Amino acid sequence: MENSSQSERKKSVLGAITANKLAEMLKNIDISSIKETNGGYNARARILALFDMGTFAETGAYIVRRGSSDDPAEAFESVITGYGAVGGRLVYAFVQDISRMKGAFDSIAAEKINTLIDLAVRNGAPVVGIFDSCGASVYEGVRVMAAYGSVMTHIFAARGIIPLIAVIPGVCGGGMAALASSFDFVLSIDGQSEFYVVPPFISGEASSDGSSVADITVADEDELYVRVRELLGYLPSNCSEGSRMSDTPVYDRETPAELASRDSYDAKRLVASIADGESFVGLRQRISPELITGLAYVGGICCGIMANDPSVKNGDMTVAACRSAEKLVRFCDSFGIPLIAIANGTGVSDKESDSAEYSSAIAALYGALTTSENAKVSVVTGNAYGMGFTLMASKATGADIAFALTDSCISPMSPESAVAFLWNDRICDNDVTVTREQLEKEWRENNASPNDAALCGQVDDIIAPHELRPRIVSAVSMLAAKSRIVPVHRREGRRSR
Incomplete structure (x- = not known):
């Protein structure tokens, strides 16, 4: 059993974590100020760029990693999951946060992503995955290998039921490269995205920018989320909806x-x-x-x-x-x-x-x-x-x-x-x-x-x-x-x- 000092210490850490999380969630939602503060897009700025203003709601917001440190800034999972509106339509998303342990993927992150995909399938709405991770948390051993398999199982179970869009604004390494490639569409940034299965320091070769697998390649990250939102406008929410219809059809035009x-x-x-x-x-x-x-x-x-x-x-x-x-x-x-x-x-x-x-x-x-x-x-x-x-x-x-x-x-x-x-x-x-x-x-x-x-x-x-x-x-x-x-x-x- 825990003694009173251990219990009080856990409460203190949990309180600090909660306060830190609330502060992060409630800080200024102006995307330009976030970019300026962080020298570019961070995970929260990417969420703001993707979703209609004020519509994103986070799921599993207070889940922490196994054996996480007492430092609140390092306690939370390296993936943010949630849902919101894009063009007024329901969309689910997970966003890897490379500022936390280099976006290390672990079994808890897999559980959050799997839960999100299950929600999306049951509610018939697309999933956008924003990948920015250097790979797996190797300290988890076989658990993290199984975690990759569980996410891949959920992705392939969802394919053909809901659209899946992978976005690579940063690093997509190791098993995450395979996960991203299994999505219906992949978007990357020319010269900025890093895409590899075997890390460059092991393979001795430079990482790809993702254009070899990308359905759409853009010039910069500002354009990236514009193109994601545009692409979603062409896709049905799920397989039962059928093809999307335009509000402004054009009929009376011949081919030159x-x-x-x-x-x-x-x-x-x-x-x-x-x-x-x-x-x-x-x-x-x-x-x-x-x-x-x-x-x-x-x-x-x-x-x-x-x-x-x-x-x-x-x-x-x-x-x-x-x-x-x-x-x-x-x-x-x-x-x-x-x-x-x-x-x-x-x-x-x-x-x-x-x-x-x-x-x-x-x-x-x-x-x-x-x-x-x-x-x-x-x-x-x-x-x-x-x-x-x-x-x-x-x-x-x-x-x-x-x-x-x-x-x-x-x-x-x-x-x-x-x-x-x-x-x-x-x-x-x-x-x-x-x-x-x-x-x-x-x-x-x-x-x-x-x-x-x-x-x-x-x-x-x-x-x-x-x-x-x-x-x-x-x-x-x-x-x-x-x-x-x-x-x-x-x-x-x-x-x-």
């Missing part, structure tokens, strides 16, 4: 024909022209620039968009492009968000064709496409060769509605390769009336026109470039109510057809 023409094709501007206003938010632009991926409002409905960019690596479906596409397809399917795929590339990359990782990435994307049940609209705007067509535009892999522009080229291989492989014997040095260019033109017109794809049902309609946006808006609107459950006949209980 020059953006989709072969001579002046501009994938980035084309995607921007399909989106309502300036609503397109690009994702993974540094990871796979050959495939534009992102979210946008199209006809007032939030949609995922992926589009080959032929100006980068010919728009090939590289390993990185397949990984980016797979991630977007799976997220959109989980939350019932329509997907728009715009195909214009040479297909698979011949530079990576012998890689085992490449075949694995292609197979993973096929798996995501063929098992997804969300609405999908595809358009061939230029070239769609071989697996490039199957992955991006085929009705066989899940497209509900498929379009092709009038001058698109759809073929198992490019006209150049087809002529070299099949018709090379028709070219004779002594017969100048038959040239390779003529044969390639003949192949394009007779064997690779969108008419063939339409005749066999792989394309629903062949459209002019200026019709592109109106037809996509119409198709997305028609598919907006697509359900995984077929309606049941009212009287007979039979599934309607």
Whole structure:
């Protein structure tokens, strides 16, 4: 049993801890003064930057670490958890505080994060995790290893039910790097974020800035929380809500024909022209620039968009492009968000064709496409060769509605390769009336026109470039109510057809 002096000492420490906590919670909420005092963002300033003013409420506010010191400043856990409003909608967040024991992760921190995720799932609201920790509290031994596993279990149990956003303004080291990578979206700061699994002093290599895994990379921390708040505005709170709807839909706008023409094709501007206003938010632009991926409002409905960019690596479906596409397809399917795929590339990359990782990435994307049940609209705007067509535009892999522009080229291989492989014997040095260019033109017109794809049902309609946006808006609107459950006949209980 404790003697009276030990009991009085504990009460004194608890009183000091409580006073310290209240002082921290009640101090000036002006974010600029906090930044000035601390020489930048601290954990509390990050909370203020993320949430609507005055809405954040902390959970587990007085939980202290096991074996914590008598110093009140060092007693509290290195993670702050709570909830509040972002744009008037409920959002949960945990924020690691690197000023406390370098943000050391331990079993108590895991319990706080797990409790928060459970709350978020039960109440159907997103979780934002702000990571700033050098790693685990190694003194906890096996407890901290189990703690990593428990948080990972909770994260994967929540994935597909609520959106998960990882924010890396500082250090994300050790097991925390794996935890952050398992979130739906990762945001980092160019040149400031530190991202590693093995610490640099052990690996001998410099840490990454997180851009190799980040869906969005920003210039500074001020922009970071603006982008997080913007991203949340595109996401449903949970999987039962369906895609978000805009208050200001745009319907009456055609696609500028020059953006989709072969001579002046501009994938980035084309995607921007399909989106309502300036609503397109690009994702993974540094990871796979050959495939534009992102979210946008199209006809007032939030949609995922992926589009080959032929100006980068010919728009090939590289390993990185397949990984980016797979991630977007799976997220959109989980939350019932329509997907728009715009195909214009040479297909698979011949530079990576012998890689085992490449075949694995292609197979993973096929798996995501063929098992997804969300609405999908595809358009061939230029070239769609071989697996490039199957992955991006085929009705066989899940497209509900498929379009092709009038001058698109759809073929198992490019006209150049087809002529070299099949018709090379028709070219004779002594017969100048038959040239390779003529044969390639003949192949394009007779064997690779969108008419063939339409005749066999792989394309629903062949459209002019200026019709592109109106037809996509119409198709997305028609598919907006697509359900995984077929309606049941009212009287007979039979599934309607």
